[in-house]
Amino acid sequence: MPRAIHLYDPPERFVVGTVGEPGERAFYLQATDGVRSTTVAIEKEQAELLSEKVTELLDEVARRHPEFTAEIEFAGEGEVEDLDPLETPILEEFRVGALGLGWNAETNKVVIEAHAAGSDSIPDIEDDSDDDAPDCLRVRIDAGVAKQFARRAGAVVAAGRPPCPFCHLPLDPEGHICPRANGYRR
Numbered sequence: 732m733p734r735a736i737h738l739y740d741p742p743e744r745f746v747v748g749t750v751g752e753p754g755e756r757a758f759y760l761q762a763t764d765g766v767r768s769t770t771v772a773i774e775k776e777q778a779e780l781l782s783e784k785v786t787e788l789l790d791e792v793a794r795r796h797p798e799f800t801a802e803i804e805f806a807g808e809g810e811v812e813d814l815d816p817l818e819t820p821i822l823e824e825f826r827v828g829a830l831g832l833g834w835n836a837e838t839n840k841v842v843i844e845a846h847a848a849g850s851d852s853i854p855d856i857e858d859d860s861d862d863d864a865p866d867c868l869r870v871r872i873d874a875g876v877a878k879q880f881a882r883r884a885g886a887v888v889a890a891g892r893p894p895c896p897f898c899h900l901p902l903d904p905e906g907h908i909c910p911r912a913n914g915y916r917r
Contacts, residue, residue, distance in 0.1 A: 733862055734859075734861075734862050734863070734864050734865070734866060734867070735824075735866040735867070736859060736866070736867045736869060737762070737769040737824065737866075737867065737868045737869065738869050738870075738871075739762040739763075739764050739769070739868075739869070739870045739871070740840075740869075740870075740871040741840075741870075741871055741872050741873065741876065742762040742763060742764050742870055742872070743763055743764050743765065744761070744762070744763045744813065744818075745760075745761070745762045745763075745843075745870050745872060745876065745880055746760075746761055746813060746817070746880065746883055746884075747759070747760055747761075747773075747778045747781070747782070747880070747883060747884040747887050747888075748761060748816060748817035748887065749817075749887055749890075750817070750821060753890070753891045753892045754891070754892050754901065754903060756775070756891065757772060758772070758773050758774060758775050758777075758778050758887075759771065759772055759773065759817060759821065759823070760773055760778075760827070760845055760868065761817050761818060761821075762868060762870050763818055768818050768822075769824055769868055770817065770818075770821050770822060770823055770824060771823065771824050771825055771826070771827050771845050771847075771868050772823050772825070772826045772827065773826075773827045773830075773845065774827075775888060775891070777827060777830060778884050778887065778888050779884070779885070779888045780830075781830055781832070781843070781881075781884060782880075782881045782882075782884035782885040782888065783881075783885075784832050785832065785841065785843070785877050785878075785880060785881040785884075786878075786881045788832060788833075788834060788841065788877075789841070789874055789877060789878060789881075792834050792874075799839070799874070812879065812882070812883070813879065813883060814883075824847075824866065824868070825847035825848070825865075825866050826847065826848045827845045827846065827847065827848065827868075828846055828847060828848025828849060828850070828853075828865065829845075829846040829848075829853045829865075830843070830844065830845055830846070831843070831844035831845075831846065831853070831855075831856045832844075832856075833856040833857070835857070835871065838871065839873070839874075840871045840872060840873055841871070841872050841873070841874065841876075841877040842856055842857060842869065842870070842871050843869070843870045843872070843877075844856060844857075844867055844868065844869045844870075845867065845868040846864070846865045846866070846867050847865035847866040847867070848865070849865060850863075850864065850865040852864055852865075853865070857869070895907065895909055895911075897909050897911040897912055898910050898911040898912075
């Protein structure tokens with residue numbers, strides 16, 4: 732079966748969202764464009780890392796290309812923040828095994844790729860030459876959208892259970908057995 736590439740250039744909306752209660756949430760990346768929507772499942776750690784790396788990428792682009800510094804620093808300022816839930820129905824295309832992130836200097840856009848799990852051969856960013864590569868969600872967004880995406884993803888991750896002050900593992904509402912407290916339940 733040939734490789735499926737879900738391309739959004741640009742999407743109308745690209746967000747990280749969750750379904751479920753803290754401690755039992757499922758995390759998703761979702762890109763929408765008109766009537767078309769693609770949703771892929773990711774891990775909480777992937778969402779957190781993607782948020783951090785998008786921010787780092789924008790900082791690096793601003794550092795290396797001074798002509799974009801003002802554009803990136805003020806990107807998304809004054810725009811309404813997207814706090815809406817994921818579009819329904821949520822139909823998972825695949826579970827993400829690898830993420831790719833890059834800056835396209837020709838189009839001045841951030842490129843985010845989410846590759847399906849189950850394959851060891853992950854192609855380079857925007858490389859479509861291998862038909863045996865895993866399915867992919869590819870999104871191309873400008874700096875302002877990328878900045879808002881990173882902000883929302885960070886907020887979604889932080890909205891979960893608070894961390895234990897000793898071991899930094901998530902606290903359940905009824906407490907948890909802390910490995911740093913020698914098994915004492917806090």
